[in-house]
Amino acid sequence: MTVKNHNYKGWFITFEGPEGSGKSTQSQRLCDYLKKAGHDVIMTFEPGGTPIANQIRSIILSRENVKMVPCCEMFLYAASRAQHVSEVIIPHIEKGGVVVCDRFTDSSLAYQAFARGIGYETVSQVQKYATYGVGPDLTIMLDIPTEIGLDRTFKKRNPNKIEKSADRMELENIEFHRKVRDGYLKLAQMEPDRIKVLNAEEAPDEIYKKIIGIVESKLSS
Ligand code: TYD
Numbered sequence: 001m002t003v004k005n006h007n008y009k010g011w012f013i014t015f016e017g018p019e020g021s022g023k024s025t026q027s028q029r030l031c032d033y034l035k036k037a038g039h040d041v042i043m044t045f046e047p048g049g050t051p052i053a054n055q056i057r058s059i060i061l062s063r064e065n066v067k068m069v070p071c072c073e074m075f076l077y078a079a080s081r082a083q084h085v086s087e088v089i090i091p092h093i094e095k096g097g098v099v100v101c102d103r104f105t106d107s108s109l110a111y112q113a114f115a116r117g118i119g120y121e122t123v124s125q126v127q128k129y130a131t132y133g134v135g136p137d138l139t140i141m142l143d144i145p146t147e148i149g150l151d152r153t154f155k156k157r158n159p160n161k162i163e164k165s166a167d168r169m170e171l172e173n174i175e176f177h178r179k180v181r182d183g184y185l186k187l188a189q190m191e192p193d194r195i196k197v198l199n200a201e202e203a204p205d206e207i208y209k210k211i212i213g214i215v216e217s218k219l220s221s
Helices: 023-036 051-061 070-094 105-115 120-130 146-155 159-165 174-190 204-219
Strands: 011-016 041-045 098-102 138-143 195-199
Touching: 011 023, 011 070, 011 105, 011 204, 023 041, 023 098, 023 138, 023 204, 041 070, 051 070, 070 098, 070 105, 070 120, 105 120, 105 174, 138 174, 138 204, 146 174, 174 195, 195 204
Parallel strands: 011 098, 011 138, 041 098, 138 195
Antiparallel strands: none
């Protein structure tokens, strides 16, 4: 029997993982695959995904906002999510489409609940309200050791301008990013049916094949 995390006829798939895990590339590849297979699919991301949510995104990630307290951060991510869910995600799954989203509530749990230390219960409660109860049917979690992920993130950019191009979250110390990764692994243990963990150190084509296998079996369930 198909178990969905919402009451709509479409599918909601999210990608999660620490910095440098390759989510954006793999989620884009999955979208292209699903489109070719005839699905009505949209690719989106958080924080952002609508004009209002994109404005909130720039407040959250601006390096000028170093004074932002964890509670403010949690609510800003949630505010961006509420707008995104109502304006983009629900309308598309309501008409039977597939939404592929780069980051969603598990990011708030890994970063704000576990790494910032706000706590699982509090952040979960806020998510219930911000998402109107809509959750992903399937989450692909790309796992990567912290040092390797951060290294990849910064190497993708201009190596001479590492400091200048990092956003407020990426500038957090390595301990913070370790807690993010541990947080993700805890979440995967809590919800093994929904969250599928893949090793992001494998070759991109191997990871892609595994993702297609997991998604196909979900969509045909
Ligand atoms: P982004 O540039 O979208 O990063 P990435 O390419 O890593 O997905 O930046 C989003 C940052 O915000 C990233 O560091 C993760 C963080 N984040 C949270 O802390 N909580 C959240 O709920 C979300 C959606 C993202």
